[in-house]
Amino acid sequence: MIFSKYQALGNSYLVLPVDRLGMPPSESEISRLCDRYFGVGSDGVLLGPLPSAVATYKLRIFNPDGSEAEKSGNGLRIFCRYLWDQGLVGDQLFSIETLGGVVAAQVLDSGLRVQIEMGNVSFLSTDIPITGTLREVINETIAVDGAEFQFCGATVGNPHCVIPVAQASEEMARRYGPLLECHSLFPNRTNVQFLQIIDRNNIRIEIWERGAGYTYASGSSSCAAAAVAYRLGLCDQHIAVHMRGGIIHIALDKLFNAAMTGPVIKVCDGAVVPECFS
DSSP: OEEEEEEETTEEEEEEEGGGOSSOOOHHHHHHHHOTTTSSOOSOEEEEEEOOSSSSEEEEEEOTTSOEESOOHHHHHHHHHHHHHTTSOOSSOEEEEETTEEEEEEEEGGGTEEEEEEEEOBOBTTTTTOSSSSOBOOSEEEEETTEEEEEEEEESSSEEEEEEOSSOOHHHHHHHHHHHHTOTTOTTOOEEEEEEEEETTEEEEEEEETTTEEESOOHHHHHHHHHHHHHTTSSOSEEEEEETTEEEEEEEOTTOEEEEEEEOEEEEEEEOOGGGGO
16 A cells, blocks of 8 residues: 655645555554554545546545544645645646535645635534534533533534633643543534634644544644634734644635645655555
8 A cells, every 4th residue: 555644733644545546445444554553653544636526636534543534724735735746736726625625725835835725614503513503603611521611613614612711731632622522512523622812813722633632733723713713803814823733824804714824744655565454
């Protein structure tokens, strides 16, 4: 099995080219590939490029537990860099179809940065989804493990639970993230971000990623957290999102359409032998 490994601010993905695969990997094979002790090690698997009737290419995104994700900002930037490395796209705008919708993309700085138009950030309960009546999920209460938080729900094609706090910490994400991910309010589980406001143009987030756990960086989480900060009137439309892995820049318009720009680094090419899955 041939793969290419890339990382975006410490969030890594394996790209599996469909034209070199006999069969798509199973959930258990994806979990083994992503395992840092028994496999290659990554935060997910990208399967593509696939043909699309509505975009330049189609991409399937898998979490390290084998479940399929609707969208991933870092995964999309990595896939775009892979397409650029393979000579399948140039410097012009192109589009990628995901389960979470079609995005427009452009590779910048000879592949070192990628900009993705992630689409509209919605706070509607039915879009996210979150149980209960139709509403914008803003400043609602959620309780886990004896603690209560105020949270905002958001979707960028995948679900997010954004919790504003005075001081975001890794410990907080690791302790409460797995409980919030599987909370009964979220029928499809959720990504979790603890959001700290630095100033009008800078925020910091700690992330618990659905199906992956604590992660250094996330593009869709950056979009969701920035949109919540703007929706609450705490930040302006151009926001630098600081994470353990580095910084992603988010630009929002007044309708909460989000454009994300961030770096991508290629790590290696390789091949996994069948013995890995035994």
